[in-house]
Amino acid sequence: MIRFLLFSVKRAAQGFWRNIVMSLAATATMVLMLLLLAGLLIVVTGLNAGLDYFESKVEVTAFVRDGASAERITEVMDRARAMPEVADVTFVSKDEAVARFRAYNEARGQTDLTDVLPWNPLPASIEVDLADPLVYAQVAKALEDERDVVEEVIENQSVVNALLTVTNTMRLAGTVVLGLVALTVFFIVINTIRLAVVARAREIEIMRLVGASDAFIRWPFVFEGVFVGLLGALVTLALLALAYQPLSQVMFALFQVLPLRFGEFVVRDVTLVVMGAGIALGGLGSYVSVRSYLGR
Amino acid sequence: MTVTTSSSAPSATTEGSTAAPITPIVALHDVTKVYPTGRAALSEVNLFIPEGDFVFLVGPSGAGKSTLIKLLIRDELPTSGQVIVAGQDVARLRGRDVPRLRRKIGTVFQDFKLLPNKSVAENVAFALEVTGTPGRVIRPAVERVLSIVGLTAQAKQLPAQLSGGELQRTAIARALVHEPKVIIADEPTGNLDPLISWEIIQLLLRINELGTTVLMATHNADVVTALRKRVVALDDGHVVRDEIGGAYHREYW
Numbered sequence: 046m047i048r049f050l051l052f053s054v055k056r057a058a059q060g061f062w063r064n065i066v067m068s069l070a071a072t073a074t075m076v077l078m079l080l081l082l083a084g085l086l087i088v089v090t091g092l093n094a095g096l097d098y099f100e101s102k103v104e105v106t107a108f109v110r111d112g113a114s115a116e117r118i119t120e121v122m123d124r125a126r127a128m129p130e131v132a133d134v135t136f137v138s139k140d141e142a143v144a145r146f147r148a149y150n151e152a153r154g155q156t157d158l159t160d161v162l163p164w165n166p167l168p169a170s171i172e173v174d175l176a177d178p179l180v181y182a183q184v185a186k187a188l189e190d191e192r193d194v195v196e197e198v199i200e201n202q203s204v205v206n207a208l209l210t211v212t213n214t215m216r217l218a219g220t221v222v223l224g225l226v227a228l229t230v231f232f233i234v235i236n237t238i239r240l241a242v243v244a245r246a247r248e249i250e251i252m253r254l255v256g257a258s259d260a261f262i263r264w265p266f267v268f269e270g271v272f273v274g275l276l277g278a279l280v281t282l283a284l285l286a287l288a289y290q291p292l293s294q295v296m297f298a299l300f301q302v303l304p305l306r307f308g309e310f311v312v313r314d315v316t317l318v319v320m321g322a323g324i325a326l327g328g329l330g331s332y333v334s335v336r337s338y339l340g341r
Numbered sequence: 342m343t344v345t346t347s348s349s350a351p352s353a354t355t356e357g358s359t360a361a362p363i364t365p366i367v368a369l370h371d372v373t374k375v376y377p378t379g380r381a382a383l384s385e386v387n388l389f390i391p392e393g394d395f396v397f398l399v400g401p402s403g404a405g406k407s408t409l410i411k412l413l414i415r416d417e418l419p420t421s422g423q424v425i426v427a428g429q430d431v432a433r434l435r436g437r438d439v440p441r442l443r444r445k446i447g448t449v450f451q452d453f454k455l456l457p458n459k460s461v462a463e464n465v466a467f468a469l470e471v472t473g474t475p476g477r478v479i480r481p482a483v484e485r486v487l488s489i490v491g492l493t494a495q496a497k498q499l500p501a502q503l504s505g506g507e508l509q510r511t512a513i514a515r516a517l518v519h520e521p522k523v524i525i526a527d528e529p530t531g532n533l534d535p536l537i538s539w540e541i542i543q544l545l546l547r548i549n550e551l552g553t554t555v556l557m558a559t560h561n562a563d564v565v566t567a568l569r570k571r572v573v574a575l576d577d578g579h580v581v582r583d584e585i586g587g588a589y590h591r592e593y594w
Contacts, residue, residue: 049473052470247454247456255519256440256468256472258440
């Protein structure tokens with residue numbers, strides 16, 4: 046078994062060096078395809094992070110009746126907090142509401158008219174931040190049912206629906222494009238490796254004639270394919286690392302509003318995907334290419 | 342290497358079908374081969390080659406010589422009938438036993454089938470390496486067969502530096518290195534001039550004298566006529582003649 050492994054690895058290395066032009070062509074194709082895959086993965090991850098951010102902005106606002114008791118308000122807020130997919134519940138008092146309104150008008154350069162009124166016309170409100178906008182209707186309904194505290198829930202369902210339609214479509218589009226590109230990468234890489242194997246059909250033929258078992262024919266090629274994949278993945282990651290600094294600045298400029306640590310996830314995911322795809326495609330490509338010469 | 346033969350328990354077919362005292366190394370019983378295209382390459386061929394024989398297989402192009410050889414090395418399976426090589430029914434072999442069968446057959450072809458980036462010794466050693474033979478066994482085995490074919494001095498040369506005769510002797514050395522029961526040579530002199538052809542024939546005769554059965558397909562009438570060995574003639578998929586010491590008739594060109 047150890048001799049078999051040594052033989053296979055040795056033959057794989059020999060195969061790589063003695064067909065260096067073909068090997069480098071396959072590696073170059075592998076690098077280009079993995080760069081394409083990694084680049085798209087980064088863009089789609091960024092897109093999804095952006096969509097998550099917009100969705101996290103969805104909140105349910107309920108106006109509180111003037112004169113509702115503090116205990117009941119706390120009770121309603123606790124109940125809302127206990128619901129699934131609710132991120133945070135905050136209370137905005139009448140004074141805070143006016144302050145916000147004033148700040149808002151000031152920012153827009155409009156005259157503040159609230160001073161003219163002898164009383165504060167703005168209601169206090171309960172604001173519920175949602176982790177997932179899908180529960181919007183459910184939370185809104187629950188708040189509406191607390192009639193003694195809640196005067197009215199702002200009807201935002203149509204806006205939420207529109208947002209969800211847009212974000213879901215974009216997510217789907219991102220996934221579909223990523224899937225199509227992954228499929229393209231898969232076939233191009235498999236085909237390139239097939240060409241490299243076909244160029245050595247004679248070697249395989251001789252091995253079969255002298256009585257080599259299928260395993261002795263197959264595994265050196267599979268190891269060679271894995272080697273090409275590994276080399277391609279390492280070159281790809283090196284190129285990405287070189288591009289990381291300028292790229293991350295662009296990403297930061299684009300997505301600086303994002304609250305999450307976007308960068309770290311991408312580095313880990315891209316490394317895993319590039320290494321995994323390279324090795325798997327190299328090995329699989331060789332495996333299926335050699336298979337057509339075996340079993341006879 | 343020869344230890345592997347213990348795995349091939351004598352099957353009922355070799356004992357039962359031929360009552361002859363000599364065991365055939367190759368036996369074809371009513372073998373018919375029809376290709377998927379509908380072309381019948383062999384029709385009800387019967388052929389027995391006892392161990393130690395030297396047999397010429399002659400016939401015009403398309404007579405079925407190559408098909409017969411493909412059946413023997415199990416590159417093709419018979420449509421009907423039985424092909425037995427070294428005591429084994431090739432059609433009944435499991436996939437993983439096919440390589441074992443091929444190690445008992447040494448094959449030599451018109452186009453040599455050598456790897457251009459390997460030296461003479463490496464080409465011969467390759468046959469053992471790819472069957473998992475340990476290195477300490479490989480070296481003496483390669484030296485032995487190279488001395489049999491007379492290529493000890495050229496061991497380190499690449500195929501591009503060799504003459505046609507030397508290339509074919511390398512291929513024969515490779516065929517011999519597994520110590521096969523039978524050497525199957527498909528037009529081994531097809532690419533060689535008459536003098537070199539004779540060299541190759543002499544070498545195959547010597548190997549036969551050392552105890553290996555030889556089956557040689559050829560167009561070379563001079564050789565066949567001069568040697569007075571057993572001649573099996575194929576025409577249009579039928580065995581039309583099978584005689585010892587037969588001459589190569591003009592009609593089989």
